[in-house]
Amino acid sequence: MSRSDALVQSPTDLSRSVEEASLRIVYPEARKDGRFEEMIHGYKIKDVYRWLEDPDSVDTQQFVNAQNNISQSFLERSAERENINSKLTKLWNFPKYGCPMRHGNYYYFFKNTGLQNQSVLMQQKTLESPESIFLDTNSISSDGTTAISHIKFSEDGAFMAYGLSESGSDWNKIRIRNTKEGIDLPEILEKVKFSNVSWTKDSKGFFYGRYTDQDGIFDGSETKLAENQKLYYHLLGESPHQDILIAEFPEHPSWRFKTDISDCGKYLILSISHTVRDNMLYYAELGSEEKNAFQLELKPIVDKFEADFDYITNEGSNLYFHTNKDAPNYRVIVIDVNNPAEEHWTTPIPEHKKDVLEWAKCVDGNKLVVCYNCDVKHILQARDLSTGKLIRQFGLDIGSINGISGKKSNSEIFYGFSSFLSPGIIFYYDFAKPSEKPTVLREISLNLEGFSRDNYSVEQVFYKSTDDTDIPMFIVQRKRDIAEPRPCLLYGYGGFNYSLMPSFGILSLMFMDTFDGVLAFPNLRGGGEYGMEWHNGGRMLSKQNVFNDFQAAAEFLTKNNYTTKDRLAIQGASNGGLLVGACINQRPDLFGAAVAQVGVMDMLRFHKFTIGHAWCSDYGNPDEKVHFANLIKFSPLHNVHIPLNPNQEYPSTLILTADHDDRVSPLHSYKFVAALQEAVRYSEYQLNPILLRVYTKAGHGAGKPTKMRISEATDIITFFKKTLNVDCINL
Template sequence: MLKLLFQFIAKERSLRNLQKTFPSQFLKSLTMSQPKASVNRPTDISRPVIEEPNSRIIYPEVRKDTKVEEMIHEYRVRDAYRWLEDPDSEETQRFVSAQNNISQPFLERSEEWEGINAKLTKLFDFPKFGCPMRHGDYYYHFKNTGLQNQSVLMQQKTLEDPEVVFLDPNTLTADGTTALSQKTFSDDGAYMAYGLSESGSDWNKIRIRKAKERTDFPETLEKVKFSNISWTKDNKGFFYGRYIDQAGKTDGSETKQNENQKLYYHRVGESQDQDKLIVEFPEHPLWRLQTDVSDCGKYLILSISHTVRDNMVYYADLKEDEAITFKPIVDKFEADYDYITNEGSKMYFHTNKDAPKYRVIVIDFDNPAEENWTTLIAEHEKDVLEWAKCVNEDKLVVCYNRDVKNILQALDLHTGQLIRQFGLDIGSINSISGKRKYSEIFYGFSSFLTPGIIYHYDFSKPVEKPKVLRESTLNLEGFNRDDFSVEQVFYRSSDDMNIPMFIVRRKKDGVEPRPCLLYGYGGFNHSLMPSFFITGLMFVDTFDGVLAFPNIRGGGEYGMEWHNGGRLLNKQNGFDDFQAAAEYLTKNNYTTKDRLAIQGASNGGLLVGACINQRPDLFGAAIAQVGVMDMLRFHKFTIGHAWCSDYGSPDDRTHFSNLFKYSPLHNVHIPLNPNQEYPSTLILTADHDDRVSPLHSFKFAAALQEAVRHSEYQLNPILLRVYTKAGHGAGKPTTMRINEATDIITFLRKTLNVDSVNL
C-alpha cells in the first residue's frame, strides 16, 4: 500500500503544485509548512516531529546561540550552532536523535526500503577477492563469500593448495564493526603486524600474528594513527608512528586535533612501554611521519608531511646498537616524493618535482645535492605516471593515467625502456602485489560494469600472457553487462575548459530523458577512475537510469596542473565544472532537472553542499556524505589542518575571503522564489568519523532547516541521517554498506521523478 502512496506522476511532477504531484498521504510525511502564528512551536528537540492535523514535517527547533560572534580578518562571523561541535553534550545528542526521528521513518519505514534493501542484498551477494600476496612460505589473499561484514584474510602454501583462514575480523565483534585496517609482513614472512580499527575510526590498535601458528603475540600497540609499519630486515621489529600525548578519548568520536606524532621502534614480543623513541619534532606539532626501510635494509627513509601533499625526505643509516641519526635530503615542502627501491646508495623516487605529470628520479644518498639527481623515467607529455613498483630484481611495473583510463607497463629498472605492455579494458587498476625478490605479480582490475578481475603474471615466463586467476561476477538475475554502454564525453565548463565525463546507461536507440545520478569529487589530487560502484549500478538497473562521472578540476586526472586548477583560490572551478556537467546532461536530453540527483562524499560532500547553495535550480535531489561544510573552522578538528593544502588556511586573510564565498554553512539562503528552492537533500554522517567530524554535517543541516522552515517555496525535504558505530567509510561492514545504499536509493525513489522501477 505504501508503495502506491509514493508513486510519482511523471509527466506533471512539480513539488510546487501539490495536487498534480503527490497523493495527500505522501505530503503528510514529506513536506514542510509554516505554522500559523498562533501555534506555539515545540522547543524540545527530542519530541516527535510529525504533528497533526498539519500534514507536514516539522523540523526540530534547534537553539541558535546569537552570542557566538567574532571578527576574523575584518569579517563579522556568526556561528549560531557552534555548540554542535561538542559531540558529548546532551544537547548535541538530543539534536542527533531528533534528526534521526525524521530521517529514519522517512527512509526505512516503507515498502520501498524493504524492496530496495532486498535487491541490494542480492546485488552485494557475490564472491569478492583481493590480490594474492607472497610472503615467505605462504600466499595470502582477501576473500568475501558475498555478505560477510568484513573480508577474511586467507593463507595458502601454493596457489593451487586449499586455502585456510589466517585472520577473520568477523570473529572480533558480533556486528562486524572491527575492521582490519592495515597489514605488513616481516621480510621473511614469519610475522604479520596488522592494525584494527573500531567503529570506522582512524585510530588503530596494532597486533602481531605468527604466520605458521596463526596466533598472536600478547602485546597490543595503541594510540596509533596515520602510520604505516616498516619492518627491519632482521625481522625483529618495526617502526611506527604514535600519538602518545593525545589526551582524552581516542575512539573516533572526539574532535581534538591530532598533534605531536612520534616515531617509535617496536621489538616483537615486548610490551609497548618498552618501545624505543626514534625521533620527534616538538617544534612542529602538525608534522606526520612515514617510514620505509630500504630494500637493502641499510637505510631508514623518513617522509615528513604536514598536509596531504608535498613531503620532505630524511634518511638514517641503520646500524645495530647505534643511535639513529637522520640527515635531510629534501628539506622543503614543495613536491611529492615516494620511495620505490634502491641499488646501494642510489634511491629511486616517484615525484612531481619539476614534473606536474610525475617522473622517476634517482638520488644518490652519498651525493644528494639536487643538481646531481638523474631522471630514469621522464615526465610524459600527456599521461600521468600514477605509481611505480619494483619487482623481479630489475623491473619497474608502472601505471599511467591516460584520459582517465589506466595503462599498465613493465620497464627496465636501469634503462627505463619498455619491456611489456599489459592489455586493459577501459577501467582501473585497483590493487597490485609483488616484490623485488619474486618474479610474479598479481594485479586487480575493475570498471563500471566489472566488479573485479585478478590477474597473475610471472616474469620468469615472459612468453606467457597474464592469466585470470579469479573473477567476481554479479549474482543478479537478468543482469548482463553487454546490455549497458559506457561512453566518455567532453563538455565545456564556464571558462571554456574541456572536462571529461563518463556516462553509463542501458543500450537503446535514441536518447530520452532518464533519472540520472551525477557523482563527483574533485580534490586532493585524487583521480575519479572508472571503477565498480554498486549504488550507481543499482540506480541504473532499478530506475532505467543514467550514471555520470565528471572528472572535474581539483582531482589528479591530468596531473598537478589539473589539481591546481581546482584548489586554493581556484576551488570554484571544480564547482563550476560540476554544475556544467548537470547543464550538459539536461541540454543533451540525458535527463531533466526533476530527474537529476547529485552525490558526493568527503570533499565530494563539500562539492554537493556548495553546489546546492549556488545552483539549486539545477538539481532534483542531492546526497551529501560525510562532507566538509564549515570551511572557516575545518582546520581546528582532528586532521583537518592537513587539508589547508587544498582549501587554504582560514588563518590567512586571502584564503579566508575565498573560503567564505563558498563555505556551505555560511552560504545557506532562504528560498525567496521557486528557483531558489533547495533540491531534496539527504545529509549523511557517522558518529565515529574522525576524518571529517560529524559536526560539519550537524551545523549544515541545522542551518539549512532553519533557512527553509518558513519559506513557502521550499517543499523539498532536508534530512540528516546519523549512523552509529560508523566512521568516514573505510572498514564499514557489509550490512551497514547495504543499509546506507538502501537509504540513498530509497530517498531518490521518493524524491526524484522516477517512472520505471525494477525491483
C-alpha cells in the same frame, strides 16, 4: 534483464507526494547561541550553532536524535524500502577477492563470501592448494565494526603486523601474528593513527608512529587535533612501553611520518608531511641488531615542502623515487644519499607530457611496473629499472587498476582490474616466463539475474565548463534505440589530487538497474586526472572551478537530453560532500535531489578539528586573510539562503554522517543542516525535504561492515525513489 514493475507514479503525483511529505515534517528548532560573534579579517561572523561542535553534550545528542527520528521516519515510510533492501542484499551477495600476496612460504589474499561484514584474510600454500582462514575480524565484534586497517609482513614472512580499527575510527591498535601458528603475540600497540609499519630486514621489529601525548577520549568520537606524532621502533615480544623513540619534532606538532626500509635493508627512509601534499625526506643508516643501535642519525635528502616523493626501491646508495618535482605529470628519479644535491639527480623515467605516471613498483630484481593515467584510463607497463626502457605493455580495457602485489625479490606479480560494469578481474604474470601472457586468476561475477555488460554502453564525453575548459565525463547507461531523458545520478569529487577512475559500485549499478537510470562521472578539476596542473586548477583560490565544472556537467546532461532537472540526483562524499553542499547553495535550480556524505561544510573552522589542518594545502588556511576571503564565498554553512522564489528552492537533500568519523567530524553536517532547516522553515517555496541521517558506530567509510553499507545504500536509493521523478522501478 527482467523488469517486474512498471509505472510507479506520474510526475504530478510525485511532486505532490514530496510536498505532502515535506509539509508533514516539523524540523527541530536548533537554538541559536549569540555568544559566538566575532570579527575575522574584517568579516562579521555569527557562529550560532557552534554548540553543535561538542559531540558529548546533551544538547547535541538531543539534536542528533531528533534529526534521526525525522529522517528514519521519512526513509522507512516507503512501500518499496523493504524490496529495495532485499534487492541490494541479493546484489551484494557475490564472492569478492583481493590480489594475492606472496610472503614467506604462503600466499595471502582477502576474501568475502558475499555478505560477510568484513573480508577475511586467507592463507594458501600454493595458488592451487586449499585455502584456510588466517585472520577473521568477524569473530572479534558481533556487529562487524572492527576492521583490519592495514597489514605488513616481516621480511621472512614469519610475522604479520596488522592494524585494527573500531567503529570506523582512524585510531588503530597494532597486533602481531605468528604466521606459522596463526596466533597473536601478547603485545598490543595503541594510540596509533596515520601510520604505516616498516619491518627491519632481520624481521625482529618494526618502525611505526603513535601519539603518546594523546589523552582523554580517542575512539573517533572526539574532535580535537591529534598532535605530536612520534616515531618508534618496536622489538617483537617486548612491552610497547619499552619501544625505542626514534624521532619527534615537538616544535612541529602537525608533522606526520611515513617510513620505508630500503630493499637492501641498510637505510631507513623517513617521509615527513604536514598537509596532504609535499613531503620532506630524511634517511638514516641502520646499525646492528642490538637495541642501542637505534640511536639513529637522521640526515636530509629533501629538506623543503615543495613536492611529493614516494620511495620505490634502491640500488646501493641510489634511492628511486616517484615525484612531481619539476614534473607536473610525475617522473621517476634517482638520488644518491651520499650526494643528494638536486643537480646530481638522474631520471630513468622522465615525465610524459600527456599521460600521468600514477605509481611505480619494483619487481623481479631490475624491473619497474608502472601505471599511467591516460585520459582517465589506466595503462600498465613494465620498464627496465636502470634505463626506463619499455619491456612489456599489459593490455587493459577501459577501467582502472585497483590492486597490485609483487616484490623485488620475486618474479611473480598479481594485479586487479575493475570498470564501471565489472567488479573485478585478478591477473597473474611471471616475469620468469616472458613468452607467456598474463592469465586470469579469478574473475568476479555478479549475482544479478540477466545482467550482461553487453547491454550497457560506456561513453566518454568532453563538455565545456564556465571558463571554456574541456572537462571529461563518463556516462554509463543501458543501450537504447531511442534516446530519452532518464533518472540520472551525477557523482563528483574534485580535490586532493585524487583521480576518479572508472570503477565498480554496487549502489551505482542498483540505481541504473532499478530506475533504468544513467550514471555520470565528471572528472572535475582539483583531481589528479591530468597531473598537478589539473589539481592546481581546482584548489585554494581556484576551488570555485570545481563547483563550476560540476554545475556545467548538470547543464550538459539536461541540455543533451540524458535527463531533466526533476530526474537529476547529485552525490558526493567527504570533499565530494563539500561539492554537493556548495552546489545546492549556488545552483539549487539544477538538481532534483542531493546526497552529501561525510562532507566538509564549515570552511572557516575545518582546520581546528581532527586532521583538518592538513587540508589547508587544498582549501587554503582560514587564518590567512586572502584564503578566508575566498573560503567564505563557497563555505556551505555560510552561504545558506532563504528560498524567495521557486528557482531558489533547495533540492530534496539528504545529509549523511557518522558518530565516529574522526576524519571529517560530524559537526560539519550538524551545523549545516541546522542552518538549512532554519532557512527553509517558513519559506512557502521550499517543499522539498532537508534531512540528516547520523549512523552510529561508524566512521568516514573505511572498514564499514557490509550490513551497514547495505543499510546506507538502502537509505540512498529509497530517498531517490521518493524524491526524484522515476517512472519505473525494477525490483
